[in-house]
Amino acid sequence: MSAQSQAPDEFAEAETSILRQPAPVWAVAFACVVAFMGLGLVDPILPAISAQLHASKAQTELLFTSYMLVTGCMMVFTGFISTRIGPKYTLLIGLLFITGFSFFAGRSASVGQIVGFRGGWGVGNAMFIATALSVIVSSARGSAASAVILYEAALGLGMSVGPLLGGTLGSHSWRYPFYGVATLMAIGFIAVLLFLRGVPKPTHRASILAPFQALRHLSLLTLGLTALFYNFGFFTLLGYAPYPLHMSAHGIGYTFFGWGVLLAITSVFIAPKLAEKFGVLHTMYGILALFAADLLVMGLGIHSQITLVICIIVAGAFLGVNNTLITTAVMQAAPVERPTASAAYSFVRFVGGAVAPWLAGKLSDAVGPAMPFYVGCIGVLVALGILFLGRNVLRHVNSSSH
Incomplete structure (x- = not known):
């Protein structure tokens, strides 16, 4: 039987089992919603931070770069930590880091300070996100696909509500969204503390080297490199697009x-x-082809606000599908433990993709406002090429049953 013909079983099961989950899964999913609010919450205030703290686009984009770079590097250590102190305490420590550093970011007096605190935020983000995905996948009823869909639903809900809340709070002060993140993270911390029970500490202690060893599997390395170049498009859209929109924090938030x-x-x-x-x-x-075309249209229509708004919203459809499918594929790509696979994949995509937001700001100032979208388009096409070249080592991801 071909890989494609077996794919329906996995996803048909996912559709029927996604809502029948135990309380610990819902507790972590709720915390995921709150955690991903933090990413989108900052988006509407980027132009305000640039203007009020007298920073260039490239300097302000370092808010994303420091966050991604530290997140990616810390991913290597998450398995080592969580297999020693247990998933629950790893999640709680991660949430504490995010709460504290988001509060301090709101107290900052310069872009440099915010960038530094966003790096600390990335430490907590890595501990939380990698562990949350593995907890949901291991604790959820049904297939791995249903667990990943639940995780991506939490991601999508958080990233949709985040900009709306960020635009509302940011219209009063760019500091308020950071305080909002701190408050929401504290709520997430309480939810995990009270409701996450019955998740045992792993019997096997992971090695720090395990994620690097996992990348010897060409299937996992292919997906990591695909996501790395895909991130050039993703974070150009998320981190840079607010600038050429020329909208208020409210307008950016609604978009x-x-x-x-x-x-x-x-x-x-x-x-x-x-x-x-x-x-x-x-x-x-x-x-990926459609997303690349979307970025190309944004570059060509850089001076049309309505074109940019439509393309940003439409891109959400492409990103939602791709995020779910690539995360599902990672969970099935290599014969390694799921937390190790997630850490290895995230290390490659975050560390490599960290340059994308900063590069977008630099290109905008040095060449023109459309250039970041053209480079993002090229990055996504490179991701498509890598995925296609690696198709033979990824044939099994359609037919794995978990």
């Missing part, structure tokens, strides 16, 4: 709210159906 809503809907409802019909890899080929 990215629409983007996040489509991301959430497609990640949960559309991605499984497309994978069922066309297979995981073929769906990803098409989605």
Whole structure:
């Protein structure tokens, strides 16, 4: 039986089992919603931070770069830490880091201070995100696909509500969204503390070297490199697009709210159906091509606000599908433990992709406002090429049953 013909079983099961989950899974999923709010919450205030703290676009984009770089590097250590102190305490420590550093970011007097605190935020983010995904996958009822869809739904919900809340709070002061993140993280901390029970400490202690050893598997390395170049498009859209919009914090917030809503809907409802019909890899080929075309149109229509708004919102549909499918593929790509696979994949995509937001700011100032979108488009096409070249080592991701 071909890989494509077996794909429907995995995703059909996912659709029927996603809502029948135990309390610990819902507790972590709620904390995920709150955690991903933190990423989108900052988006509407980037132009305000640039203006009020007298910083260039490239300097302000370092908020994303420091966050991603530290997150990626720390991913290597998450398995080592969580297998020694247990998933629950790893999640709680991660949430404490995010709460504290987001509060301090709101107290900052310069962009440099915010960049530094965002790095500390990245430490907590790495501990939380890698562990949360593995807890949901290991604790959820049903298949790995249903667990990943639940995780991506939390991601989408958080990233859709985040910009809306950030735009509302940011219209009063750029500091308020950071305080909002700190408050929401504290709520997430309480939810995990009270409701996450029955998740045992792993019997096997992971090595720090395990993620690097996992990258010897060409399937996992291929997905990591695909995500690295895909991130050039993703973070150009997320981190740079607020600048050429020339909108208020409210306007940016509403635009990215629409983007996040489509991301959430497609990640949960559309991605499984497309994978069922066309297979995981073929769906990803098409989605990456469409996202690259979307970025190209943004570059060509850089001076049309309505074009940019439509393209940003439509991109949410492409990103929702791709995020779900690539995360599902990572969980099935290599014969290694899921936390190790997640750490290895995240290390490659975050550390490599960290340069994308900073580069977008530099290109905008040095060449022109459209250039970041053209470079993002090229990055996504490179991701598509890597995925296609690695198709033979990824044939099994459609037929794995977890």
